[in-house]
Amino acid sequence: MSTDEQQKADCFICRKHRGEIIIPGGAIYEDDIVYAGHLRTGAHPTYLGYLMAETKRHTPGLAELTDQEAQALGLLVTRLSRALKACEGAEHIYSFVLGPDVPHMHIHVVPRYPGAPREYWGTRVDEWPDAPHGDAQEIIALCERLRKYLQKEAC
Numbered sequence: 406m407s408t409d410e411q412q413k414a415d416c417f418i419c420r421k422h423r424g425e426i427i428i429p430g431g432a433i434y435e436d437d438i439v440y441a442g443h444l445r446t447g448a449h450p451t452y453l454g455y456l457m458a459e460t461k462r463h464t465p466g467l468a469e470l471t472d473q474e475a476q477a478l479g480l481l482v483t484r485l486s487r488a489l490k491a492c493e494g495a496e497h498i499y500s501f502v503l504g505p506d507v508p509h510m511h512i513h514v515v516p517r518y519p520g521a522p523r524e525y526w527g528t529r530v531d532e533w534p535d536a537p538h539g540d541a542q543e544i545i546a547l548c549e550r551l552r553k554y555l556q557k558e559a560c
């Protein structure tokens with residue numbers, strides 16, 4: 406197996422897209438180019454509405470996207486943001502590309518909810534203790550609302 410093939414075989418995001426790793430809520434949106442799902446964090450209740458928008462292709466980052474992938478990802482981030490505002494009451498949406506830990510293009514799409522204290526604004530917004538957090542069942546219900554919104558542009 407080549408290095409590239411081995412990376413795809415081991416990659417968390419590729420494995421998720423292939424259905425080898427199951428995440429609560431599953432795909433909120435998926436086509437041949439992009440995929441969106443909800444983040445799930447370990448043993449603690451998860452910050453609700455914390456989404457990931459990803460390319461289907463195993464490619465490391467923004468600079469390596471094709472024009473078609475960049476357009477599809479941008480549109481997906483905007484549609485997810487609309488859904489988070491309409492269905493979950495988010496007052497602002499953060500979107501960012503971070504870590505080198507997973508070498509597969511993924512954009513964090515993170516809602517800020519009304520009442521979030523200023524010191525938590527930005528990339529620490531999910532650390533606000535009073536923010537909506539939930540278990541797998543709540544994530545599944547949230548993903549269902551977003552999926553429905555993306556299909557019908559209504560909650």
Ligand SMILES: [Zn+2]
Nearest residue numbers: 416419463509
């Ligand atoms: Zn991958």
